[in-house]
Amino acid sequence: MIYWMDFARSLLGIREVPGKGNNLTIMGWGKKLGAKILGIPYTADSLPWCGLYVAYVMEHCGFVPPPIAVRASEWGKWGRKLLNPRLGCILVFTRKGGGHVGFYVGEDATHLHVLGGNQGDAVSITRIPKDRLSEMRWPEGFPLPKPQVVVLDAKGAPVTKGEA
Numbered sequence: 001m002i003y004w005m006d007f008a009r010s011l012l013g014i015r016e017v018p019g020k021g022n023n024l025t026i027m028g029w030g031k032k033l034g035a036k037i038l039g040i041p042y043t044a045d046s047l048p049w050c051g052l053y054v055a056y057v058m059e060h061c062g063f064v065p066p067p068i069a070v071r072a073s074e075w076g077k078w079g080r081k082l083l084n085p086r087l088g089c090i091l092v093f094t095r096k097g098g099g100h101v102g103f104y105v106g107e108d109a110t111h112l113h114v115l116g117g118n119q120g121d122a123v124s125i126t127r128i129p130k131d132r133l134s135e136m137r138w139p140e141g142f143p144l145p146k147p148q149v150v151v152l153d154a155k156g157a158p159v160t161k162g163e164a
Helices: 003-010 024-038 050-060 072-077
Strands: 090-095 098-107 111-116 124-129 133-138
Touching: 003 050, 003 098, 003 111, 024 050, 050 072, 050 098, 050 111, 072 090, 072 098, 072 133, 098 124
Parallel strands: none
Antiparallel strands: 090 098, 090 133, 098 111, 111 124
């Protein structure tokens, strides 16, 4: 059982506030984790928050996030490297202007299905092209299940339109 996925899913639908306002829930994650874990003070939900979301989930479930956890690319050095996906593994992606990080929920022929924060300005499940994947990671010291490709139907599943 991948218990962090239950908690990660419980946050589905939380979204940033458009304009100058801030979602107090997202800001609360930043306040709870603080600059010591995030690497920077988190001051607005308009800042990229995919790394904040993953850090909040993993810290809540008893794992120590990487240094500068707000940065998606830092998750590519965290934990144990995987060569094959497992439900709940951390996926790190490249994108123009930065990176993205989220949790593996499945895949179709061309895309990975990712539970993540700041996907369309919300915690959501979206499809990200497989060719953007740079790392798959697993918490160090947590039992590693057998490789687990979860094949999903692409029909009706949104494709990412940006993660920042």
